[in-house]
Amino acid sequence: MFAYIVKRLLAGLVVVVLISMAVFALFWFGPESPARPVCESKTGGKCTEERLANFEESLGYNNPIYEEYGKYVKGVFVGRELTVGTQKIDCDAPCLGYSFKNNTLVWDDLVKRMPATVSVAAGGAFLYLALGIPIGVAAARRRGSLTDKVLVSTFLVVSSVPYYLFALLAWIYCTLVFEIPVLGSSGYTPFTDNPWKWATGLLLPWLCLGLFGCTQYTRYTRGAMVEALSEDYIRTAKAKGLPASTVVYRHGLRSALVPVVTVFGIDLGVLLAGTIFTEKIFEIQGIGLWGLNAVGAKDLQVVAATALFGAVVMVVSNLLVDLVYSVLDPRVRLS
Amino acid sequence: MTQTSTPSTRLDTDDFLVVENLTVEFPTPDGPVRAVNDLSYSVGLGQTLGIVGESGSGKSVSSMAVLGLHDMQRTKITGSIRVGGQEIIGLDESGMRKIRGNSAAMIFQDALAALHPFYRVGAQLAEAYVVHHPSASKRDARRKAIEMLDRVGIPQPDKRVDDFPHQFSGGMRQRAMIAMGLINDPSLLIADEPTTALDVTVQAQILDLLQDLQREFNSAVIIITHDLGVVAEMADEVLVMYAGRCVEYGACKELLTHPEMPYTWGLLSSIPDVTADTNARLIPIPGNPPSLLDPPSGCSFHPRCAHTDKVPGALCATTLPELLPGGRGTSHLKRCHLANPDEVFAREVLAEIAPDMVEETSDDRA
């Protein structure tokens, strides 16, 4: 078990390193000089060829790529000193570079924005399961009935709308058209500032994520449940004289949860890596919006950091999924 | 050898399980499937009934009806099933639950699929106990589970009780299944092909175990199988099913030595171990079981029967034979138009599968 975790973490590290290399290569092989956006912004749009050359030199773009990558990696583990224009900045480990756009250290921004993204993700993920599983079970128990058909086709319609449109319409109707109290005033307040405002401000984003995402979970749960309920051991459970609810939940759902949990682990990783549309539409200053803005501003250090962060989250959530899987299914041996 | 030496309990009202005119029909998009058709039988305490027939003949469907395991919304069941005197057709779910696993239990083929893969064997046994003994503590249930595992011959039951089903061997899983079935000391045990998934030595051990347990618990047992060899070893009475109907019914030894229905002959011919005779030949029944959506007219077996030419007219194809006593007493029933089945059997069938038994049988008839 321990050896397995170590092995998986090493494999994950390889993935993260490869992704970091690919992202780093953007700095060098992109269509324009990576120093230009920095130069433009620092000189207020008066970026001459000479100034550009200065920036390239001071940002290290004239050095060989492996040397700069080495410095970057070293910065992540032990910190480094950054040169920004004429000033020198101490960047402690883990150093992910400097955002010329925000004039901040990238790591500090990441840490600052994490609570918002985690808040959005946690609520959304909770609703995925809290709505998806019970509805899926209900549909599976009544499969073929009118209820089942109505549920299945409603969710098919919902999930065929693009998510950004779904969330945008929800925002427009709740905020601009009907000015619904609570729902109409979405936005992020840190939990530690005011838990009530934190919850009410996130309610609409949570509902959007949850209602949209739960359709998929309804489908998974329904499918897995229909399959589980047709297994021989369900007949055995009935033949013991167990009540229907015990048969359905303790015997059926227990099995059906395994594939659902697997998908959930991956989805949770995706949410934690940043919910771009949700954060954009509801103006939540999380990691997704941060990354999106950085792409627009060509703030490469930030782009690299969000990509790396996403990679780490996915590696860890994949590992967690496997561990949970081995706990849920005693036949699985990790090796 | 004949019905007089084997007391028939079939019409005895004291029988623990009495099934009368049981019909089970599934409405399907292609039309109704009548998987069990007008089936009647009964089993007394301490008695074993063997139900035989090819796969798809309705053995499982009929026995699942006894525990009310069919989805009532998708199944039409008529007739009467009385378990310990209580009518269970039309019985509500909570009434049914009190019987299931308690006075009537069932064990299934393929214990690997029939046990839950995610729960420990002991927990599954304990669950079966607790549901009918709500006042039992967790420790009582566990002790009971260990006791039952020990009783069915699982070594080190106090350790194996915490294993998962996949950690057991095939034979041990089936033993655990049996232990689960017997944990509430049922008066009726239905074993649906309990040895089909096992190899021959394990199969023999499991059958021995079932016989021992039956003697100990004195329960009524139904053993479902497609193997007449299993029936010969286990059963007091035999019911042969074909396409949802009973086609022959009688005391075990009587029926196996003087079968009167060509389908039973076919089953006998298609098992290798009915005699140890090296001249014995294995002759499978030609053709396939009929579609239940569009069953054959007359006798369901007639399209596959080699003896229809011995029946005058086209009776076999036009008229369903009734289940009636043949030439060998009132307790041996058969559903066949043949007038002299014993003779045909000795002359045409026995001569093929066991030539040296022909003489013996003719003596017996004389």
Ligand SMILES: Nc1ncnc2c1ncn2[C@@H]1O[C@H](COP(=O)(O)OP(=O)(O)O)[C@@H](O)[C@H]1O
């Ligand atoms: N729920 C169902 N719906 C439709 N047909 C069924 C259903 N269950 C069983 N059958 C059909 O009933 C017939 C008898 O099945 P079964 O009793 O399982 O046979 P066996 O004698 O092998 O145990 C088969 O043809 C099977 O396809």
Ligand SMILES: [Mg+2]
């Ligand atoms: Mg069967």
